[in-house]
Amino acid sequence: MKAVINTFVIFALLMVSCYKPYNDNIKASQKVLVVNGMITNEPVSYHVRLTYATQFDSLGSASPLTSARVTVTDNHSNLYFFNEREDGDYMSDSLQFKSHSGYSYTLNITTPDGNRYESDPQKLLPAVPPDSVYAEYDNQETLSKITGMTVLSHGADILIDIKNRTDALPHFLIKTNLVRQYFYTDCPLFQSCYLYYCWQTINANTDINLTGEGFALNSASVTRHAVSFIDDNLNFYALTYGLGHQQPDLSYVGISNSEYSNYLVHTRIIYLQQYAINNETYAYYKGMQDQLLSNGKLFDPIAVQLNSNIRCVTDHGKKSFGFFEASSVSSSAYILDFKNLNNAQPTIRKTPYILPPEPNGSLVNKAPPFWVPN
Numbered sequence: 252m253k254a255v256i257n258t259f260v261i262f263a264l265l266m267v268s269c270y271k272p273y274n275d276n277i278k279a280s281q282k283v284l285v286v287n288g289m290i291t292n293e294p295v296s297y298h299v300r301l302t303y304a305t306q307f308d309s310l311g312s313a314s315p316l317t318s319a320r321v322t323v324t325d326n327h328s329n330l331y332f333f334n335e336r337e338d339g340d341y342m343s344d345s346l347q348f349k350s351h352s353g354y355s356y357t358l359n360i361t362t363p364d365g366n367r368y369e370s371d372p373q374k375l376l377p378a379v380p381p382d383s384v385y386a387e388y389d390n391q392e393t394l395s396k397i398t399g400m401t402v403l404s405h406g407a408d409i410l411i412d413i414k415n416r417t418d419a420l421p422h423f424l425i426k427t428n429l430v431r432q433y434f435y436t437d438c439p440l441f442q443s444c445y446l447y448y449c450w451q452t453i454n455a456n457t458d459i460n461l462t463g464e465g466f467a468l469n470s471a472s473v474t475r476h477a478v479s480f481i482d483d484n485l486n487f488y489a490l491t492y493g494l495g496h497q498q499p500d501l502s503y504v505g506i507s508n509s510e511y512s513n514y515l516v517h518t519r520i521i522y523l524q525q526y527a528i529n530n531e532t533y534a535y536y537k538g539m540q541d542q543l544l545s546n547g548k549l550f551d552p553i554a555v556q557l558n559s560n561i562r563c564v565t566d567h568g569k570k571s572f573g574f575f576e577a578s579s580v581s582s583s584a585y586i587l588d589f590k591n592l593n594n595a596q597p598t599i600r601k602t603p604y605i606l607p608p609e610p611n612g613s614l615v616n617k618a619p620p621f622w623v624p625n
């Protein structure tokens with residue numbers, strides 16, 4: 252018994268000796284700049300959003316940093332200005348700033364009080380599309396939007412393969428959205444019938460989806476990487492719409508009445524965005540993923556361990572959070588078909604990448620451009 256007690260005491264002393272209080276050296280009153288910026292290979296305006304973090308005990312929201320000077324330089328001596336379109340939201344001119352694969356980009360910020368911040372250079376890697384996208388039946392626990400309880404759903408895992416055709420296959424961050432199409436007819440008394448073409452967009456994977464833990468440059472090809480799970484329920488709850496304004500072609504825009512009804516799924520469209528990310532960006536998202544997946548264990552990471560690639564060059568004592576990244580994206584769209592099987596598995600076929608004009612909406616008496624007919 253004495254040996255057991257001695258062992259317990261020694262273990263307790265070891266636990267105390269290994270404990271080190273965490274101190275992030277941030278004063279509660281200090282204003283901390285938070286940066287969120289991204290450059291891709293897409294021919295669009297890029298955004299850099301700047302805010303000041305609120306104090307830990309504050310109930311207010313983050314305040315935008317306005318009237319800053321925001322520029323991006325590349326390793327070929329080019330300088331690009333970002334203009335403030337909304338408070339704290341700075342945008343580039345898509346006609347002036349067009350990114351180039353292989354270039355490195357650095358973000359520069361000068362605040363109204365004269366402090367200058369700078370990011371680490373971020374290399375824009377070439378875009379890499381998936382080589383194959385396919386589906387396999389599976390069961391998964393999901394949260395019912397009707398009851399709020401966990402249920403076992405039947406459906407399919409959406410899987411991708413990416414072949415390594417170069418000496419260095421980059422890391423990938425994959426975002427997946429699902430658009431469910433549905434339609435119905437409304438025939439008011441003594442009037443013509445109206446056909447409502449409707450759609451609903453959901454995030455098909457709310458987790459940070461990276462191509463495998465420990466994935467590194469010069470690795471083998473990516474195979475059977477799961478990007479999302481899609482249930483095969485025929486019915487789902489979605490918004491109902493009424494007649495809005497009439498368009499020149501005599502069709503109408505549907506106006507939501509904020510009510511939901513049960514509808515039959517007409518078509519499922521999966522929109523994939525596959526970002527080729529550099530090592531530094533991968534480490535940032537991996538740290539964020541670890542935070543989200545932590546479950547309260549003793550050695551779980553703490554939130555402030557997330558790396559920032561932004562630093563104040565005029566005052567090294569000033570803290571800053573956030574990340575500036577340059578990541579090429581390959582976008583593709585696929586129709587998921589649970590009716591017509593291929594080798595006893597759901598069929599996936601590619602379709603033009605045409606995004607809906609808004610996440611949820613409806614057109615009346617006219618199919619939208621992305622609509623998939625029967």
